[in-house]
Amino acid sequence: xxxxxxxxxxxxxxxxxxxxxxxxxxxxxxxxxxxxxxxxxxxxxxxxxxxxxxxxxxxxxxxxxxxxxxxxxxxxxxxxxxxxxxxxxxxxxxxxxxxxxxxxxxxxxxxxxxxxxxxxxxxxxxxxxxxxxxxxxxxxxxxxxxxxxxxxxxxxxxxxxxxxxxxxxxxxxxxxxxxxxxxxxxxxxxxxxxxxxxxxxxxxxxxxxxxxxxxxxxxxxxxxxxxxxxxxxxxxxxxxxxxxxxxxxxxxxxxxxxxxxxxxx
Amino acid sequence: xxxxxxxxxxxxxxxxxxxxxxxxxxxxxxxxxxxxxxxxxxxxxxxxxxxxxxxxxxxxxxxxxxxxxxxxxxxxxxxxxxxxxxxxxxxxxxxxxxxxxxxxxxxxxxxxxxxxxxxxxxxxxxxxxxxxxxxxxxxxxxxxxxxxxxxxxxxxxxxxxxxxxxxxx
Numbered sequence: 001x002x003x004x005x006x007x008x009x010x011x012x013x014x015x016x017x018x019x020x021x022x023x024x025x026x027x028x029x030x031x032x033x034x035x036x037x038x039x040x041x042x043x044x045x046x047x048x049x050x051x052x053x054x055x056x057x058x059x060x061x062x063x064x065x066x067x068x069x070x071x072x073x074x075x076x077x078x079x080x081x082x083x084x085x086x087x088x089x090x091x092x093x094x095x096x097x098x099x100x101x102x103x104x105x106x107x108x109x110x111x112x113x114x115x116x117x118x119x120x121x122x123x124x125x126x127x128x129x130x131x132x133x134x135x136x137x138x139x140x141x142x143x144x145x146x147x148x149x150x151x152x153x154x155x156x157x158x159x160x161x162x163x164x165x166x167x168x169x170x171x172x173x174x175x176x177x178x179x180x181x182x183x184x185x186x187x188x189x190x191x192x193x194x195x196x197x198x199x200x201x202x203x204x205x206x207x208x209x210x211x212x213x214x215x216x217x218x219x220x221x222x223x224x225x226x227x228x229x230x231x232x233x234x235x236x237x238x239x240x241x242x243x244x245x246x247x248x249x250x251x252x253x254x255x256x257x258x259x260x261x262x263x264x265x
Numbered sequence: 266x267x268x269x270x271x272x273x274x275x276x277x278x279x280x281x282x283x284x285x286x287x288x289x290x291x292x293x294x295x296x297x298x299x300x301x302x303x304x305x306x307x308x309x310x311x312x313x314x315x316x317x318x319x320x321x322x323x324x325x326x327x328x329x330x331x332x333x334x335x336x337x338x339x340x341x342x343x344x345x346x347x348x349x350x351x352x353x354x355x356x357x358x359x360x361x362x363x364x365x366x367x368x369x370x371x372x373x374x375x376x377x378x379x380x381x382x383x384x385x386x387x388x389x390x391x392x393x394x395x396x397x398x399x400x401x402x403x404x405x406x407x408x409x410x411x412x413x414x415x416x417x418x419x420x421x422x423x424x425x426x427x428x429x430x431x432x433x434x
Contacts, residue, residue, distance in 0.1 A: 011408045015382055017389045046415055051383040053364045057268035063281055067288045 001025040006036050014043050266305075266312055272380050273316050275369055287312035306391045309384065313377060313395035320373055367417035375410030378403050 006029040012018050013026045030037050266287065270280035291298070291308045298307050368376060374396075381392045389403045396403065 008408070011411055012389075012404055015389065015407070017404070042415070043411065046411060046418065047383055049364050049418070050368065050379060050414075051385075053361055053368070054268045054272065054380065054383055056361065057271055059267035059284070060277070060281065063267065063284065066281075067285050070285055070289055071292050 001029045003029075003033060003036055006030065006033070007039060010036065010040050010043055014040060014047065266308060269309060269380055269384065270312055270316070272365075272368055273313070273373070273377065283312055283316055286315050290315070303387075303391075305384075306387050309381065309387065310391060310395040313381065314397065317373075317377065317396060363418060363421040367414050367421070370417060371410060371414055375406050375413060378407045379410040379414060382407055 006026050009018055009022060009026050010030075013023060013030075016023075018026065030040055266284050267280055270283040270287075271277065274280050274283060287308055290311050294311075298304065368380070371379065377396060378392050381387050381395060382389075389400050389407075392407075393400045393403045
């Protein structure tokens, strides 16, 4: 991908809205191209300015009360207009229950607005995770790119040629999941494999259909392996969670390592 | 919700009415809300939809710009790629009022996706549903909207730098 192609995607790349392949191509380009990396940073600043402005605006005093009053009034009308309720709510007691139920719905709605559900991927947790990973594997440079809105992150380990490997010729799952990270809904694996290990990841909620390629059943889930340029991709799904790995490892090795015994939490 | 309503409409009273209308509609059609999805996104979609329908109905407002062709979108991207970035100052020195001014100057069809995309958790799909347009349109309008916004803010940033250099206020 050249600059011309990359720049048309930078805006959507920043928003985590590109398909996996294009996303990887843009990511690779931005890592190599200082000018496009700067453009991306400017885009992020711009989005940050708009977000900061929006977050700084406070609703006027009294708006909440006004809305609550109108919702309560609308609830009363709505409940009385339901034919079924007219039949069922023939006693004062049932009418009172209906009003109570409407109030619960209103509170639920307001609660949802004030405390919106958390996004699938916690960016702060990813950052903490990266710091932890960096300590675990000093022979690799760890970079990441959080795809927050899509609920997954690319994590990339790049071998530092000047630093000796901790453990060669071995593939293993390294380290336990720190409890504070696991509780923040971030997938977490560290692999070392042979002397040239390059493994990357994280993810939850990635659509398995985003990756085409060889499919393979793995116990209670299944896996897809695909290639893109220098990269090999693997996505595997176990239960409700889809994991995604980008790697420099050969496809055959990816199929090998993506078995449930190693991939499970 | 109020913040988005205010920046969309540019008017405090209209923004309050928009929020109230959206909450009422949300309540009335709560059975259409899919449990487990982002309720804030759902309500923002309703709010945006109400606002854009008002805009369409209001003859005094300028008409919505038609969907830009994909070719045009790509063409602009290519042209932009050929441009050399003239500033390394960034936008850090800009004031909130500069952002407000630049946003308010942005045509509504661009301002809407630019605002909504800045809200945490809102996807292009959510924005497309809110604006009742295809995903590709969201992408191209966002691209173009951000570009216009960037130009305006760059001008402001440039004037800040110019004023500082000349010792003015």
